Amino acid sequence: MGVKELPNGVWPVMLTPFAQDGSVDYNALEQLIEWYIDNGVHGLFAMCRSSDMFQLTRDERIDVVRFVQEKTAGRVSVVASGHVSDSFEEQLKDIEAISEIGVDAVVLITNILAQAEDGEDVWKRNVETILERFPGTTFGLYECPSPFQRLLSPELIKWCGETGRFTFMKECSNNLGQILEKIKAVQGTPLKIYIANNPHLLEAMQAGGHGYSGMQATYQPDLYSWLTNHWNEDAEKAALVQSYLGATCAFEGRQYYIATRYYLQLEGIDITLKSRMNRAVGDFRPTNRREIEQFRAYNRYFKKTLFSQGG
Template sequence: MQTKIDGIIPVMITPFTPDNKIDWKGYEALIEWYIDNGSEALFAVCQSSEMQHLSLDERRDLARFTVERVAGRIPVVASGHVSDTRAGQREELAAVAGTGIDGLVLVTNRLASLDEGTETFRARVEDLLTALPSDLPLGLYECPAPFRRLLSDAEVAYCAGSGRFTFLKDVTCDLEIVKRRLEITRGTPLGINNANAAIAWPAMQAGASGFCGVMSNFHPDLYRWLQDHGAEHPDLAEELATFLVLAAMCEPMGYPKLAKRYHLRLGTFASDHSRTISFDIEDRYWALDAILDRIHQGSQRFRSRIAELVLRQG
């Protein structure tokens, strides 16, 4: 039986030491923070993990470490799919697949370019399938870097019908496309997991399987409450959804270093060093710390309101 991979799935960041090595102690603390805050699965070795700036050994070791520390409490999926060549992709995917993960995620822009169609996409998927364990569930990720290649309806239908794919991190940022994909995949193993905070709540209401966006590095528990209990409390759900959308407006302000700065303030780990973002984000984005203050304060207020609601319901 395939492991079910859906719900609130943080895209994991990678803490580094000031001398540019992976901070394993900090990463372990981060794993516990995700789990303690309602995550239902973890997506390791993704763009938020700075996978384009990790060696193959680091990508493999991150996936294995995540599996070992999670120890079966929730599913772990991972990608690390960054190479341009067919041989490179086979090597990196096989390495990550062998770490004990519950699902391996293929990046759509590695499977076909913007001007290549479904025939090329299918041929490359089928080629990779021959190099991967036949019993390993697979996912798809419309990663924005180095370019965003969205799946066509025919490609979504092909992957859904294959029975091999259980997870799509949808980066269309378009509610109507999400709804159309939900219809295409109905009755298949492929779940559509939206990554855009602006449409998170309406996508959940339409039937999307959770949330897999960068703001799950700030308050995954609030997305979890919205998913699990929002329909029972529509007024509070609308207020919370509005806060989550506005909080997500900070995403372009030097992410993933932005999320690392947030966790530095929480005490999760000790450095906001990033291989992707080399500049001082506070210098470039004025009053950034004040913005992070407000995000934290707003998150705490909603947590308090939810706790009070639970107490009233007895």
């Protein structure tokens, strides 16, 4: 029996909302799930760095992923990571727990599968162990930039694809040349490449890439959905949308963990500004709020103007 084919498109890296007391806010999480789906996403990356996965306990990670899986109810695909324990044996327990939830792919964090000084041979051996330990599980890959970044070679990605066990990859090189090589490497395999680098999304799609999985999808998932759905139907409009999305990626590094939550508040989601990645909510100054308010206003104007004649 083959693995499930994942849809092309936009896969937001999900936030984990927190209540004022610091616990996970499941009411806000459910609202966030519905907002993403209403905005046309094709899948959800339910546990990743944006989800504060390094700051959550194992039980919290499991509960959040299970909640997302249950509330999506098959309306969109769900993948999740979370094997962040220190030892490899404890990571296997993390993987087992997420696998048992039934997500479409358990996403392996590339920098956790071997030490920074280890070569790809060590990495490959550890992945082989995981594949043998969990013969019925489908996997993904995530080139997470923290605590260090391990970018996989096209040859290693080709090997992953040819195992037939990998279907999802969040590619984080921010390098068009590497992106194109990886897209070529997975041709003919179930493994799909979803890039995190905004400015190259259209070029990646034109080269046979499969979509976007990055931080900016929390601000404007509907535009990423449109581009990944219609990139080859209207070249002029696709180029204009790409230029807008590429320019707005400047917001990625500006109080991301708080700014995204403030944007979602403006969208009507009952979410606090709390994040375990960045506790200094007081650092989110009135100027930062105005930036997000103006970004959202321009975002809405752009969409209204661009799509006023349909499409």
